[in-house]
Amino acid sequence: MEIIKGIAGAPGLAKADAYFYRKNISKTAVVDIDEAVKISLEKIEGLKRKAENSLGEGEVKIFEAYKMLLEDRALISQIRSRIEDGDDAVSATEAVTGRMSAILASKKNEYMRQRADDIRYVGKLICESLCGAKQEDDKNFEGKVILAAYELTPVDTMLFDLKNLAAIVTETGGATSHTVILAKSLGIPAVTGVENIEKRIKTGSFLCVDGNTGKVTVDPGKEQLAEFEMRLEEERNFIEKIKSLKKSKAYLRDGEEFNVCVNIGNPEDLNELEETVFNGVGLFRTEFLYSKSQKKPTFEQQAEAYKKVIDFCGDEYVTIRTIDVGGDKIIDYLNMKKEENPFLGSRGIRLSMDNGEIFLEQLCAILYAARGKKVKILLPMITSVKELDWAKDMIKKAEERLSEKNLDFCRNYLVGIMIETPACAVCADIFAKKCDFFSIGTNDLVQYITAADRGNVSVAKFYNPYHLAVLRLIDFTAKSAVKNGISVSVCGDLAANLDFTEIFVGMGIKSLSVPAMILGRVKKRLGEISEKEAAKTLETVLSSDDGDKIEGILKKGERK
Numbered sequence: 099m100e101i102i103k104g105i106a107g108a109p110g111l112a113k114a115d116a117y118f119y120r121k122n123i124s125k126t127a128v129v130d131i132d133e134a135v136k137i138s139l140e141k142i143e144g145l146k147r148k149a150e151n152s153l154g155e156g157e158v159k160i161f162e163a164y165k166m167l168l169e170d171r172a173l174i175s176q177i178r179s180r181i182e183d184g185d186d187a188v189s190a191t192e193a194v195t196g197r198m199s200a201i202l203a204s205k206k207n208e209y210m211r212q213r214a215d216d217i218r219y220v221g222k223l224i225c226e227s228l229c230g231a232k233q234e235d236d237k238n239f240e241g242k243v244i245l246a247a248y249e250l251t252p253v254d255t256m257l258f259d260l261k262n263l264a265a266i267v268t269e270t271g272g273a274t275s276h277t278v279i280l281a282k283s284l285g286i287p288a289v290t291g292v293e294n295i296e297k298r299i300k301t302g303s304f305l306c307v308d309g310n311t312g313k314v315t316v317d318p319g320k321e322q323l324a325e326f327e328m329r330l331e332e333e334r335n336f337i338e339k340i341k342s343l344k345k346s347k348a349y350l351r352d353g354e355e356f357n358v359c360v361n362i363g364n365p366e367d368l369n370e371l372e373e374t375v376f377n378g379v380g381l382f383r384t385e386f387l388y389s390k391s392q393k394k395p396t397f398e399q400q401a402e403a404y405k406k407v408i409d410f411c412g413d414e415y416v417t418i419r420t421i422d423v424g425g426d427k428i429i430d431y432l433n434m435k436k437e438e439n440p441f442l443g444s445r446g447i448r449l450s451m452d453n454g455e456i457f458l459e460q461l462c463a464i465l466y467a468a469r470g471k472k473v474k475i476l477l478p479m480i481t482s483v484k485e486l487d488w489a490k491d492m493i494k495k496a497e498e499r500l501s502e503k504n505l506d507f508c509r510n511y512l513v514g515i516m517i518e519t520p521a522c523a524v525c526a527d528i529f530a531k532k533c534d535f536f537s538i539g540t541n542d543l544v545q546y547i548t549a550a551d552r553g554n555v556s557v558a559k560f561y562n563p564y565h566l567a568v569l570r571l572i573d574f575t576a577k578s579a580v581k582n583g584i585s586v587s588v589c590g591d592l593a594a595n596l597d598f599t600e601i602f603v604g605m606g607i608k609s610l611s612v613p614a615m616i617l618g619r620v621k622k623r624l625g626e627i628s629e630k631e632a633a634k635t636l637e638t639v640l641s642s643d644d645g646d647k648i649e650g651i652l653k654k655g656e657r658k
């Protein structure tokens with residue numbers, strides 16, 4: 099038996115035999131480059147059709163992107179010209195796609211980095227076709243298997259009989275890799291980051307995979323297996339329970355209604371929520387509009403995206419956060435300066451103040467898209483009242499501009515702020531008198547309170563959401579909002595962390611905004627909480643002097 103600690107990719111538990119997928123590709127080309135491109139295109143077409151039948155729109159788009167690359171004359175002619183200069187076809191393909199991919203991977207723009215993966219995958223595909231690699235055509239398994247591999251491209255994954263995949267385990271790929279996205283849309287667990295996978299997992303190894311924690315047990319002993327089976331049974335009951343909560347509102351144990359909203363990054367994220375009851379969008383991160391292409395989105399493109407979401411949500415509020423780039427999100431055309439400490443640099447509202455026209459255009463697009471309806475405008479990275487006042491003036495200017503253009507616009511809007519800097523949280527009592535709502539961004543708030551970069555693994559142990567300072571400031575923020583009669587919600591990752599749900603209720607928070615996947619889990623947890631008990635738990639937590647003790651209290655009573 100061996101217990102491997104990987105990275106939790108997609109949630110859930112599974113046990114089954116492993117199938118280790120290894121590509122044995124010779125390096126000798128047996129067809130020419132034009133033939134290889136043709137074969138690759140046919141493969142992609144076939145896989146795209148399969149994806150259309152079994153997966154969501156997002157996955158189909160991946161195959162469309164591959165197709166476009168294969169049809170890109172410039173790419174193929176670069177490969178051809180290296181072949182003419184004497185390279186063999188496989189080396190030429192590897193060199194050209196490898197170089198292009200490395201250039202794109204070094205870009206800070208997220209859109210470009212994603213293209214780097216696409217080019218790399220397409221390069222591999224052409225090499226396989228060149229060498230006549232017979233893909234393991236539609237590998238059909240007798241029963242469920244756990245697919246293990248060093249790397250799984252979306253193309254590889256589509257070769258398998260998807261309904262028989264119980265889980266995916268890989269060495270490469272992070273929490274946002276294509277493998278993980280695919281596993282999530284198939285609803286199966288995934289663990290990535292398993293070092294030396296080839297030596298540790300073989301075809302036929304029996305695996306217990308825990309996608310919630312990233313733990314993989316290879317050939318478990320009797321005791322471990324029995325324990326895992328018990329958890330599997332609990333997980334099954336749990337999934338049934340959360341499925342049944344899909345169509346109901348969220349209530350506390352005492353019967354009080356509670357708001358659960360979703361966080362989205364683009365309008366397509368709502369597709370899977372057609373049948374689900376939720377209280378609107380608590381956080382619409384609008385950065386995707388700015389990072390998805392190399393050009394600034396037009397007023398019309400923005401308005402269309404916002405309107406789609408507003409229409410989908412009917413009578414519920416959509417909370418649109420104004421552009422929040424900077425930090426780890428870089429947009430080339432915004433002329434952002436290279437900064438030593440970007441998380442302490444020009445980000446969020448600060449960047450909007452440096453790019454007033456872009457901010458104004460976004461506000462116009464929001465107000466125009468919400469004409470005849472209601473909307474919440476959320477401002478990121480606020481540290482002083484001056485910034486809030488400036489933004490409110492800009493909203494007035496947006497109204498004037500739309501009037502001048504004879505365009506109808508929303509008059510029924512609320513203006514709120516992200517509470518994600520300690521400066522803002524400490525002065526929450528003052529801000530509560532100056533805006534309509536608070537949304538607590540715990541991802542940044544925790545990093546700024548604990549002085550630990552949220553993306554730096556070497557200080558991960560200091561990035562401690564259980565720290566008393568974090569809880570004191572969230573509590574003060576919530577109470578300031580309640581006292582001043584404005585609404586307060588949590589939209590950072592802690593909203594989806596069930597350890598914290600009870601104390602958020604205890605603080606008087608009545609709304610949480612979480613990724614769609616987590617909605618059911620949060621509704622279920624809320625149903626176990628009574629306001630009275632929550633207030634007591636909060637009191638105990640706030641009188642503890644140490645993060646470890648707090649973590650212990652909050653983790654008490656095994657929760658998923």
Ligand code: PEP
Pocket residue numbers: 381383422518538539540541542543589590591
């Ligand atoms: C946050 O900081 O908690 C938040 C929700 O914003 P983002 O993760 O987009 O910075």
Ligand code: MG
Pocket residue numbers: 478518539541542
């Ligand atoms: Mg933030």
